[in-house]
Amino acid sequence: MRNCGGCSRRELITGVVSGTGLNTARELEEAVSTKARTAYDQNFARTMENGMADYELHMRAVKDELFGNLSKFHDPRGTLVEIGMGTGPNMRYYEGLNVVGVEPNEESHVYAYENATKAGVKSLECVKGFGEALPLPDASVDTVVSTLVMCTVDDIEATLAEVRRVLKPGGAYIFLDHVAAPQGTPLRTMQEVLSPLNRVAYEGCRLTRDPEAAVKAEFGFENCEVNRFVAGSTAQSWLVGASPVDVAERWKETGGGLQPHFLLAPSVYGVARA
Numbered sequence: 001m002r003n004c005g006g007c008s009r010r011e012l013i014t015g016v017v018s019g020t021g022l023n024t025a026r027e028l029e030e031a032v033s034t035k036a037r038t039a040y041d042q043n044f045a046r047t048m049e050n051g052m053a054d055y056e057l058h059m060r061a062v063k064d065e066l067f068g069n070l071s072k073f074h075d076p077r078g079t080l081v082e083i084g085m086g087t088g089p090n091m092r093y094y095e096g097l098n099v100v101g102v103e104p105n106e107e108s109h110v111y112a113y114e115n116a117t118k119a120g121v122k123s124l125e126c127v128k129g130f131g132e133a134l135p136l137p138d139a140s141v142d143t144v145v146s147t148l149v150m151c152t153v154d155d156i157e158a159t160l161a162e163v164r165r166v167l168k169p170g171g172a173y174i175f176l177d178h179v180a181a182p183q184g185t186p187l188r189t190m191q192e193v194l195s196p197l198n199r200v201a202y203e204g205c206r207l208t209r210d211p212e213a214a215v216k217a218e219f220g221f222e223n224c225e226v227n228r229f230v231a232g233s234t235a236q237s238w239l240v241g242a243s244p245v246d247v248a249e250r251w252k253e254t255g256g257g258l259q260p261h262f263l264l265a266p267s268v269y270g271v272a273r274a
Contacts, residue, residue, distance in 0.1 A: 041107040044203065049087040049111045055264070056089055058231050059176070063147075066176060066269050067093035070143070073172045073273075078142030081166065083131045083159070084149035088112030091119040098122050100136070102129040105203075131159035136166045143167075147176040148264075150211040152204045160211075160218040167274040173219065174271050178264035179210040179228075187239035187266070212268050219272035226270035240266065 056063075067090070074080060076096060085101030087108045092115075099121055101112055109126040116124040129135045131146070131153045144163045153159045163173050181187035191207040198205050216224050230240060 038107070041105045045087055045105055045107040045111060048108065052089065062176065062229065062231075062267070062269060063090070063093070066174060066271075069271070070174075073170075073271075074143045078168075079140070080143040080145065081134070081136065081141045082145040083134070083163070084146055084152065085112055085126070086148075088115035088124075090145065090147060091115040091121055091124075093119075095120040096122050099124045100141070101126045102131070102134060102136075104128055104130055131162060134162045134166050138165055139168045141166050141168065141171065143172050143174065145174045148178065148205075150175070150177045150214075151206050151209050152202075154204070156209070156211055156214045157218070160214055164218055164274055169274060171274045172271055173215075173274070175211070175215065176267065176269040177209070177211055178207070178267050179212070180208040181240055181266045185239065185241045187237075190239070207264075210268065215270070215272055219274065223273045224270060225272075226268060228266070228268050231265045231267060 070093060074097070077098075079098050079100060080094060081100045081102060082090060083102050085103045085108070086105075088101065088111060091099075091112065094116070099116065101109075101124060103109065103112070103126060106126075106128055112126055113124060127135055131149065132155050144167055146163075150156055150159070160173075167173065181191055188208075195207040198207050212226055212228075215226070
């Protein structure tokens with residue numbers, strides 16, 4: 001039997017129970033941690049695939065407009081890269097295209113492949129990676145897409161610099177993100193209060209971010225077409241500072257209540273050219 005030396009009681013018990021020696025205590029802890037992370041990733045991917053249907057329904061008209069112009073600037077023979085692809089809700093816009101999906105949660109990849117097949121995507125390669133360090137060569141892709149991504153990345157500026165780096169000259173960056181509500185509105189206060197909890201629950205998602213200024217700084221104001229909107233019944237809600245008359249009228253139209261994802265309602269979308 002090896003000398004215990006300065007091992008802790010926890011290490012001693014773990015080593016005896018495992019029957020594999022004291023050096024494996026930390027390995028066991030790492031294995032348990034890895035297993036827990038895998039379970040979390042699986043649950044998160046499943047939740048995103050099945051729990052975002054109402055959000056996608058609210059965003060349908062906006063995404064139809066956003067991706068409707070894809071054929072104008074994307075060569076169908078080229079490569080489209082989506083950052084934070086998730087389970088692939090945007091695949092329906094990529095029919096006949098060659099797509100690379102960069103997504104850190106590998107448990108999402110299986111859903112993305114299934115959605116790509118349903119949508120008639122020509123080819124899909126799922127790659128584990130992050131926006132701040134895209135695993136792609138310089139000037140190698142025609143189009144980069146990100147939807148609901150800039151709220152989660154650690155560094156917006158670094159991510160946009162990577163987008164610019166991998167785009168070919170004249171390439172396009174297509175984006176859609178929820179943003180902070182205007183200062184002084186009840187919704188902004190709610191976002192600020194709930195943002196820390198939201199970061200824990202949704203992979204670092206920050207409710208009070210707004211990437212518009214960073215996009216224009218990276219690509220140049222003249223190269224950006226940016227639009228803003230408020231989704232759902234929140235557009236005429238007291239949450240975003242609407243008048244009592246508008247709120248009452250909208251309340252009657254919708255039968256009362258707030259549409260789902262009201263914290264994500266203020267949004268920005270657009271296209272930036274490299």
